[in-house]
Amino acid sequence: MNEAYGKLMDRVKDIGRMHAVEQLLDWDQETYMPAEGVKPRAELTALVSGLAHERLISDETRRLLDDASSAEDDHVAQTNLRETRRAFDRASRIPTELVKEIAHTGAIAKSVWAKAREQSKFADFAPHLEKLLELKRRVAEHVGYESEPYDALMDEFEPGARASQLEELFSKLGDATAKFLRKLMGAPQQPDASILTRNYPCAVQEQLSRHMAESLNFDFGAGRIDVTVHPFCLSIGGARDVRITTRYEEKFLPAAMFGTMHETGHALYEQGLPSAHTFTPAGEAVSLGIHESQSRMWENLVGRSRAFWTYHFDYVKGLFPEALGDVALEQFYRAINTVKPSFIRVEADELTYNLHIALRFQIERSLIAGDLTAGEAPEAWNAKMKELLGITPESDSDGCLQDIHWSMGIFGYFPTYALGNLYAAQFFEQARQDISDLDDRIAANDHKPLLTWLREHIHGHGQRFRAGELVQRVTGKPLSIEPFMSYVEKKFSEVYGLSA
């Protein structure tokens, strides 16, 4: 480490702090800001994000980056230099005018999309989507890529991921899932999820959410839970101020209950990042995919397991005596593990969820490549839906208009959701090997062993390893679909009464 490195880190920390301020501005806007605050809030957010951007792409940052160096065995400094260089290169390669045009186009597209989805009129949205695709292709050209422009976009969310590799992974995953799904659909023992749509008073659900977060060791001294329309997790001060949100639906228990466990999973990652490196890359998460692996692990591999409910069912039954008084543990366990092809991604079960992602990956990759026009998207979507899930949406609102991402010019983000599922299963398989009594611990509501394992193997490293390296390092193998398939096949075969 030399003097330039020290100065660079001072700059990097200030940029990190500005991003933290942006997070607070966003959090407040979604939770407590009064309605009329929208206009001045937009000005504050634009100012702070502009300051962060300016400082990142400044000549001074370039100069310090060129001069900074670190010892070969100082992995913290190396991580910081690698990631600062990466952020600098990416941000400085994209012309500011293009960034502004995307923001402007996206703002219009978002409101057009909202209306188009309401009326299920994809044609109204198509020209805006085409325009955004064109702009994002230009971004990809500026950023640069080896084999295809989609990689340059995906790299923002999942550094190092390549579409050609994902194609292979998702294709195998799609085939295996579709095959297993057919078996399940014809299975003798079909679960009944209708008990989950009974009446669950929101005030009691709120108590349940806190209970679940506490049970998973969410640290309320370094975080909080609030209510928003769209749940999220963010940090306003490294590991020390991590906030999650949830949303309550009176007639659908899983929304808040599993939603809270999901966001708690994200939060446990943030609360486990190394505090010594807060506001620098070495103190940040690896990628969105790795982040999602933590949320999905706690939500699904832990939160929908038999062991977990062995402990918690009586408590939940006690909270909702009217809704669950006549329900047995086994019935409940099977209800929360119902698999059913459906149109809406965010409502999909653990198994079919990945098919929703495979579909989006294929379509947005073709859109960016220019092999598919925006206008052709609905047809391609419906055909793929039929192929993978065997169903066809009646309207585009239930099809290619359902997600907000494209209307904001976000392409290459969807794959991280499925990657999260795969990483989660592969990590969990390893954790199960390393912690011999993992199921017993979970059944005893003792989640510390798993959390300690995650802290040691994943959280504590910050951004030291790329996602691919991390998986290899932690599990001794590259990422594959096997741990996930083996997990779902075992679990759902049992739920559906199939011989394994």
Place this chain on the structure above:
Amino acid sequence: MNEAYGKLMDRVKDIGRMHAVEQLLDWDQETYMPAEGVKPRAELTALVSGLAHERLISDETRRLLDDASSAEDDHVAQTNLRETRRAFDRASRIPTELVKEIAHTGAIAKSVWAKAREQSKFADFAPHLEKLLELKRRVAEHVGYESEPYDALMDEFEPGARASQLEELFSKLGDATAKFLRKLMGAPQQPDASILTRNYPCAVQEQLSRHMAESLNFDFGAGRIDVTVHPFCLSIGGARDVRITTRYEEKFLPAAMFGTMHETGHALYEQGLPSAHTFTPAGEAVSLGIHESQSRMWENLVGRSRAFWTYHFDYVKGLFPEALGDVALEQFYRAINTVKPSFIRVEADELTYNLHIALRFQIERSLIAGDLTAGEAPEAWNAKMKELLGITPESDSDGCLQDIHWSMGIFGYFPTYALGNLYAAQFFEQARQDISDLDDRIAANDHKPLLTWLREHIHGHGQRFRAGELVQRVTGKPLSIEPFMSYVEKKFSEVYGLSA
């Protein structure tokens, strides 16, 4: 207005936005931030306030200020130029090193003070106070003044105020108050305030607070109420995002009820500032004294009036049937208007409150002038307390250690509290002349006429006029103690059964 003026205003707005971000950081810290967030939060606050300071005192600001001009009849531009120049001059005259030393000394002094107050050991705090006095004297020398250094410090909070004028005002006020106080203390009809310390469940008080804020026309679409240890009012987006806080004491009804009305008064001022000039001086409040006039007017002249309670008493009685079931309106009205010399400023009644301020004004003025050493403060305090209020605190915790201000290096702030009371009475006297049925409107829970009057005569002007000018303009007279004395004499004579 020329081009330089436009560019200057862009800069000024960004500085104003940075201050708004600081307000959000503060608000969040006091309301919802998790405990561990303190350390990263301090970093965020320091960054944002440093950025605002740098931008204000930069060469570019100086250049634009020198080049900027406005048309003679453009009072908005004139206000903006005058106040930006004022802020620039003040900030750029004080060496950054001195600002840092005060912050550092104050941080230590604050924690020493907290402990000294707890143990009532003034001697521990004295050297820190002496050091802060010395630093603030240096600030005064850098800022400059005509007749005495105290003026330079007070100017930060009440632009244009001069200690020599306040001395005259406060001396008259002290004499008149002390004289009237003696009459009251010997009056035949002494109110009984004990009903106010009965049991008032906090959850119900919360409902009452909202009711009071709504009744006074607080705009919840452009603001909110939360709970903090020390109540305050701040804005995160001009008139559009104004937040107040309150604190609930189960055994003391007035704390939250009048506290909320007080903060609502501040908020109504902020919500009435001209939105077109948000984030510039033309969209800001005149001074702390004028701000306090708004809070005290709604809290006391409206909120403790007979007219107000004619309407609201039944509602409040309905909320607290156990505490107030046996209480009549007249009894309640007299209880909330009890005058009694006491040691603690923040608990003082409407009349004796000003004596607490007169005392502080004299002592801190002498401290800054060097006529009194820090070590001599307790004795001077107790002597003055005896002289003005006729009582002597048993310990310095109830005396010169009670307030936090000096430990933070804040001198010249206290006078704005008493000025607020005087401004409030003088404005209200005028409002009563202009709104012939003011009492009837208040008794009908219709506070719109008074609010409209305040918006037109005070709020809507932003910072166009200095406090002294504003009072002269609105009431046709310079500030004097007569409206206040005439108001308290009339009101309390009646409450205490004295012939007027």
